[in-house]
Amino acid sequence: MTAVSAPPEAAQAAPTARPVAGRRRPRLPFSSWHLLLAPMALLFAVPLIWLAVSSVMSNAEINRFPPALWPSRLDLGGYRYVLGNAMFPRWFANSFLVSFVTVTANLVLGTLGGYAFARMRFAGSRLLLGLMLATMAIPFQLTMIPTFLVMKQLGLIDTLGALIVPSLVTPFSVFLLRQFFLSLPRELEEAAWIDGCSRLHVLLRIVLPLSRPALSTVAVLTFLSTWNDLTWPLIAINHDTQYTLQLGLTTFQGQHHTQWSAVMAGNVITVLPVLLAFLGAQKAFIQSITSTGLKG
Numbered sequence: 645m646t647a648v649s650a651p652p653e654a655a656q657a658a659p660t661a662r663p664v665a666g667r668r669r670p671r672l673p674f675s676s677w678h679l680l681l682a683p684m685a686l687l688f689a690v691p692l693i694w695l696a697v698s699s700v701m702s703n704a705e706i707n708r709f710p711p712a713l714w715p716s717r718l719d720l721g722g723y724r725y726v727l728g729n730a731m732f733p734r735w736f737a738n739s740f741l742v743s744f745v746t747v748t749a750n751l752v753l754g755t756l757g758g759y760a761f762a763r764m765r766f767a768g769s770r771l772l773l774g775l776m777l778a779t780m781a782i783p784f785q786l787t788m789i790p791t792f793l794v795m796k797q798l799g800l801i802d803t804l805g806a807l808i809v810p811s812l813v814t815p816f817s818v819f820l821l822r823q824f825f826l827s828l829p830r831e832l833e834e835a836a837w838i839d840g841c842s843r844l845h846v847l848l849r850i851v852l853p854l855s856r857p858a859l860s861t862v863a864v865l866t867f868l869s870t871w872n873d874l875t876w877p878l879i880a881i882n883h884d885t886q887y888t889l890q891l892g893l894t895t896f897q898g899q900h901h902t903q904w905s906a907v908m909a910g911n912v913i914t915v916l917p918v919l920l921a922f923l924g925a926q927k928a929f930i931q932s933i934t935s936t937g938l939k940g
Contacts (some may be wrong), residue, residue: 695915699723699908721857722905726896726913731884735892736913742804742888746811750866751859752908753813758821759847763833765907769778773822776815792879807888811870817862824858825851852913860925867921889914 698706699722700713726732761773791810800806828851836846874890881887884895893910898904
């Protein structure tokens, strides 16, 4: 007997055998890294949360042991004490003035110095760059006495100038901007030179518009270090009219009694500009860090 073969239409209609695939793993709506980063972010946020919560507590609740984790009622006595202090607006203005001048000077002088080290070759340029970077390894504790003597000879002690002049330009700002300038293609600058632009015009019209992430990073980091500085103002300033905000907050702490609610409230007011500055420049900050290499 001969076997009867299936018609071609039936053969085409028969489904082809497919390998059985394993079950697909359910995909999370977020990156798996968030499972690690979220608890870490919460851990680092605990001091800020505690600072904000304790600023609306009374002194009795803050000093109680074991400490209260949440205020029994909203107490704004610390904020009233801080804002009612006649010198507090003056301290805030002093900190803002010192930070503003320092940030502006670092952007201007750091840009000029960084571009010179990145694009100009002159006698001793590498040696000067190495010496400048070497100063970053010297701790401030070794330089504060010579700096104090220099400021004293200039007649700047107990003035805001003593806080501004030593920080007009920092090696870090020059180095960071130099590294960013090295990452920019030279062809853009050479094309501008061919069109007749001077080196200064190239820096202002070509380089600086492309360097906004690096400039934002320098501005934020300089603002953070200047705004939060306590050691150098504690040495250089004696009169309370020249106090910065950080130095003024120390007056709320006495030898026998401390207004902890005022200290916490004052620190909340002090931290707010720092948080706003970082959040405003966060995107540019991250972009600068990722795009700035360590090219020699």
